[in-house]
Amino acid sequence: MTKEPQYIEELSFGDSVRRAGKTRGNEYGEYGAGPDNGRRGRGRHRLIAFVAILVLLALAGGSVGGWWMWDRHWRQIPITVNGTSMKVSVDMTLGRLLRDNGDFDAHPGNLVDVAGDMIEKHAGKPIVVSINGAAVRRDAIDSTTIPQDGMVMVTSGEDVTEDHTVSKETVPHGESIGIAGGSIQILKQAGKDGVHEYWVGKRSGKHVDKGVTVEPQDTIVVPLNPRPEGKKVIALTFDDGPSKYSGPILDILKEKGVKATFFDVGEECLSFPDAEKRMLEEG
Missing domain, CATH: 3.10.20.30 (Beta-grasp domain)
Known part of the structure; x- marks a missing residue:
């Protein structure tokens, strides 16, 4: 009995198999569309965004810091x-x-x-x-x-x-008093003694004559005969004051607007200081 030859039919799926493979690969294989790879993709996107933000912050901070350094230090x-x-x-x-x-x-x-x-x-x-x-x-x-x-x-x-000691000597003042030719004498300048100094250095031991450090001032008195143009005048003088009568006299002079000269005595000035002061204040 002769056997019938058996035929094996060769099936070919062609491109559909390759496409299906790619599709499956995209779902679960190397193309990364599966569930785990999806999460990893989103994680990479977040990381890139985070790094970008850090870079921007660093650039901004560098700009602010550079401006601050320039404004506060380098300018x-x-x-x-x-x-x-x-x-x-x-x-x-x-x-x-x-x-x-x-x-x-x-x-x-x-x-x-x-x-x-x-x-x-x-x-x-x-x-x-x-x-x-x-x-x-x-x-x-x-x-x-x-x-x-x-x-x-x-x-x-x-x-x-240097530190030093100072010794002083008095330089007596002079006088220039003129009385002739005037019915009144005016004190133009009061006398004042001068000072002569000598220094001795405490460290060097040197003795030095520093000369006159305060010049003396002479007493100057000048005579005067008042002769206002076109007027006749008299000079009122009061001697040996002040006294208990000085106050009433000064009141009259002030009331009449008149000036007078008081020739006072030193010891009486001490006894009536208020009257002496008033004479000076009222001229």
């Missing part, structure tokens, strides 16, 4: 020091300005002896610094910033003389 402003224009950073302090420029050749004063010779260099008064005419304290120099267009003056300190 240059004009100032004038001892008449010379220059530019400095906006946060420049007086202390840093002095250190950076060698105190502009200013220096503290010296300690000198009574003869003016130096004992110790730069041991005198400190450098004087001012801004716009106002002196700045030494303890505030490092904390004082210089304003824009500020006028800074830096000057050397003064010398200081």
